[in-house]
Amino acid sequence: MFLPSFRHLIEIEALKIQNQTVLSKIAYEEKRISDLEAIRLKRELEAIALSEEDKNLKLFTSQQEIESKQLKITRMKSQLDMVTSQKEQHALETQLLLMQKELDTLEEKYFLNLERHEAIEVEKKDGQTFLTGSLISLEEIKKDVDSIRLKFQSAIAGRLERISSLEVMCDEKLKTFYLELEKKFAPKRPVAYLIDKKCTQCHMQVDSVFKASLEEGRSFETCPNCSRLLIPDTAKIY
Numbered sequence: 001m002f003l004p005s006f007r008h009l010i011e012i013e014a015l016k017i018q019n020q021t022v023l024s025k026i027a028y029e030e031k032r033i034s035d036l037e038a039i040r041l042k043r044e045l046e047a048i049a050l051s052e053e054d055k056n057l058k059l060f061t062s063q064q065e066i067e068s069k070q071l072k073i074t075r076m077k078s079q080l081d082m083v084t085s086q087k088e089q090h091a092l093e094t095q096l097l098l099m100q101k102e103l104d105t106l107e108e109k110y111f112l113n114l115e116r117h118e119a120i121e122v123e124k125k126d127g128q129t130f131l132t133g134s135l136i137s138l139e140e141i142k143k144d145v146d147s148i149r150l151k152f153q154s155a156i157a158g159r160l161e162r163i164s165s166l167e168v169m170c171d172e173k174l175k176t177f178y179l180e181l182e183k184k185f186a187p188k189r190p191v192a193y194l195i196d197k198k199c200t201q202c203h204m205q206v207d208s209v210f211k212a213s214l215e216e217g218r219s220f221e222t223c224p225n226c227s228r229l230l231i232p233d234t235a236k237i238y
C-alpha cells in the first residue's frame, strides 16, 4: 500500500520546491554579485593600464626637450647676427634649419601625445565613475542577499527537518527509488502526477490497468514516456 507514502511525497515535493525557489533566488543574486565583481576587476585593470600608458607618454620630458631646443634655436639666431664670413653664415643657417625640423617633429609628437593624454583622462574619469557607482550597487545587492538568507534561513531549515521526518515515514523501497530519481533529474523535479490517466509533465496517457494499480496504491510506477515517478492524484485526498 503506497498511498500514504505518495501523500508524504506530495508534501516533500512541495517543501523542496519552496526551498528551491528561495535558493535559486539567492543563487541568482550571487551570480549578479560575481558578474559585477568580474566587470569591476576588469575595469580596475584597465585603469591601471591607462595610468601606465599615460606615464609612458612622458609629456613632461617632451616639454623640456622642446623648451631646450627652442632655447638653442634662439641662441643660434642671435649668433647669426654676429657671423663675419658667408661660409660661417651658411653653416649656421643649415644647422638652424635642421634644428627647426627637429623642433617641428618634437612638437608634432608632443601634441599627439597631449591629445592621447586628454583622451586617457576622460576614460579614467568614466572608469572611476563606473567603479564608484558599481561599488554602491554591489553593496546593495550583497545586503539584499544577506537579508534574504537571514529571512529564509529558519524557514529552509524547518522545511528540511519536516522533509526528513516525512522521508522516515515513507516506504523504504519507494523512498530509495525516489531519491535516486531525484539525482537523475536534478535540477528538475523527479515526479509528475497522474491526472485523468495522463502524466502532468509530458501528457502521456496510460491504460486503465496502470491507472487503477497506481491509484489503489498497489504499485509505484514511472511515466512510460518521461520516466518521472508518477504520483496518483488520489493520494492527495487519501
Ligand SMILES: [Zn+2]
Binding pocket: 192, 199, 200, 201, 202, 203, 204, 223, 224, 225, 226, 227, 228
Ligand atoms: Zn511523463
